[in-house]
Amino acid sequence: MAALRELPWPAKVYFVVLIGAAGVLLARSALAYDRLEWSTLLVLALLFLVCESVPTLLSVRQAAVSVSYSAALAAVVLVGPQGAALVAATAVLSVRPGLPMVKRLFNGAQFAVCGYAAGLAYNWAGGTVGLPQKTDFPEIILPYGAATGVFLAINFVLTALILALAEGVGKRQVPVRNMVQFLVSYCGYATFGLLIAGLWATVQSISAVLVLLPLFVARWAFGQYHAQQRSYEATIAALCQAVETKDYYTRGHCTRVSLASSMIAEEIRMGTERLNAIRYAGMLHDVGKLGVPTKVLQKDGVLTEEEFAAIQLHPMRGLEIVRGIDFLDEAFAGIMHHHEKYDGRGYPMGLAGAEIPEFARIIAVADAFDSMTSDRSYRKAKPISDAVGELRKNAGTQFDPVMVSAFIRALDRVGWQPRTMPEPAEPVREMAAKDHDDPTTPIQVVSER
Numbered sequence: 001m002a003a004l005r006e007l008p009w010p011a012k013v014y015f016v017v018l019i020g021a022a023g024v025l026l027a028r029s030a031l032a033y034d035r036l037e038w039s040t041l042l043v044l045a046l047l048f049l050v051c052e053s054v055p056t057l058l059s060v061r062q063a064a065v066s067v068s069y070s071a072a073l074a075a076v077v078l079v080g081p082q083g084a085a086l087v088a089a090t091a092v093l094s095v096r097p098g099l100p101m102v103k104r105l106f107n108g109a110q111f112a113v114c115g116y117a118a119g120l121a122y123n124w125a126g127g128t129v130g131l132p133q134k135t136d137f138p139e140i141i142l143p144y145g146a147a148t149g150v151f152l153a154i155n156f157v158l159t160a161l162i163l164a165l166a167e168g169v170g171k172r173q174v175p176v177r178n179m180v181q182f183l184v185s186y187c188g189y190a191t192f193g194l195l196i197a198g199l200w201a202t203v204q205s206i207s208a209v210l211v212l213l214p215l216f217v218a219r220w221a222f223g224q225y226h227a228q229q230r231s232y233e234a235t236i237a238a239l240c241q242a243v244e245t246k247d248y249y250t251r252g253h254c255t256r257v258s259l260a261s262s263m264i265a266e267e268i269r270m271g272t273e274r275l276n277a278i279r280y281a282g283m284l285h286d287v288g289k290l291g292v293p294t295k296v297l298q299k300d301g302v303l304t305e306e307e308f309a310a311i312q313l314h315p316m317r318g319l320e321i322v323r324g325i326d327f328l329d330e331a332f333a334g335i336m337h338h339h340e341k342y343d344g345r346g347y348p349m350g351l352a353g354a355e356i357p358e359f360a361r362i363i364a365v366a367d368a369f370d371s372m373t374s375d376r377s378y379r380k381a382k383p384i385s386d387a388v389g390e391l392r393k394n395a396g397t398q399f400d401p402v403m404v405s406a407f408i409r410a411l412d413r414v415g416w417q418p419r420t421m422p423e424p425a426e427p428v429r430e431m432a433a434k435d436h437d438d439p440t441t442p443i444q445v446v447s448e449r
């Protein structure tokens with residue numbers, strides 16, 4: 001969300017109304033001080049504050065939902081609507097350096113409203129505020145479920161409203177997959193809230209530690225995993241950048257081959273782990289070009305046998321370059337064999353049919369397709385229909401027919417953004433005359449004998 005002055009006026013009005021409503025609720029809640037269990041409330045408020053600050057403290061940026069939901073929902077059971085509103089309002093104070101005041105106020109206000117409404121829903125559905133007793137289970141689940149649903153619904157509506165009203169200012173599209181992740185995480189955290197409330201009767205505030213500590217540890221580990229993933233991606237991106245720097249006209253080729261390979265892999269229902277590996281393999285398939293002299297790679301005209309042999313070495317060179325990177329795993333086979341042909345006339349080993357690793361059969365299709373549908377120095381990009389026709393024509397000789405049909409199905413389903421290069425600002429000299437991945441213009445080699 002942008003700073004308040006940058007927001008359009010309907011968003012400003014909404015913001016002020018929300019803050020006002022939350023202010024009234026909080027004032028009313030504080031006035032009911034004689035009915036509140038203040039010691040429990042303060043511990044829960046502290047807990048909520050810590051949970052709200054945790055994403056920053058643990059550097060877990062990917063987590064879709066803050067653990068603070070658990071604390072807010074536990075407050076609904078233990079200290080009622082007024083207490084829950086006061087607990088949730090502490091979001092204003094969360095330790096998140098750089099978080100603008102307008103966003104803090106919005107978070108505090110919306111959580112206070114959600115907490116209060118969830119508390120009312122809990123009461124309305126027959127829940128009793130206070131320490132849950134053994135006899136309250138399992139009946140408490142129904143009112144707790146009502147509170148959870150109301151908290152989520154109001155939280156969603158209030159957030160969606162500000163995003164819609166602030167249209168054009170920091171607008172974000174939330175993918176459906178993220179929404180599902182959010183809902184699942186939310187339901188999980190809601191369960192932890194009930195667990196805290198249930199244990200409170202026995203071990204009071206220690207219940208929060210008992211319940212949330214393992215959760216924090218899990219989130220920390222999750223954050224570490226994501227940090228590792230990011231460093232993998234950065235390593236691969238750096239290698240791709242190095243390859244593409246050699247040739248202006250292949251810019252973005254690695255990424256697009258990776259995308260097309262993933263489309264095929266998804267179409268043939270490859271598992272998640274292998275999907276990641278094929279993505280990496282697509283990105284790095286031509287990394288061995290780093291080991292081929294640039295003047296050979298970009299030579300205009302017919303190649304000598306020696307020069308062609310140097311090009312044919314690039315899959316092996318690629319393997320040599322990345323062999324030490326453990327996480328690439330099955331990607332190695334894709335890099336090494338992406339120029340094998342289905343009829344056995346490819347290189348480096350002349351494998352045929354099912355002898356060619358599956359990754360390599362996928363990359364071969366993706367590589368040729370992107371090469372044909374991208375501009376090259378010696379020709380403009382072909383239309384997608386022509387490239388598909390070429391893939392069909394060469395299915396069974398150059399390409400695995402299964403992978404060709406899988407790719408065509410994926411193309412029909414999700415489409416493809418054709419890629420044309422803007423004219424380079426400065427004339428690029430010595431550009432590749434023949435792209436070795438382009439099946440429509442095979443490399444010509446002259447015998448030196």
Ligand SMILES: [Fe+2]
Nearest residue numbers: 285286339437
């Ligand atoms: Fe290649």
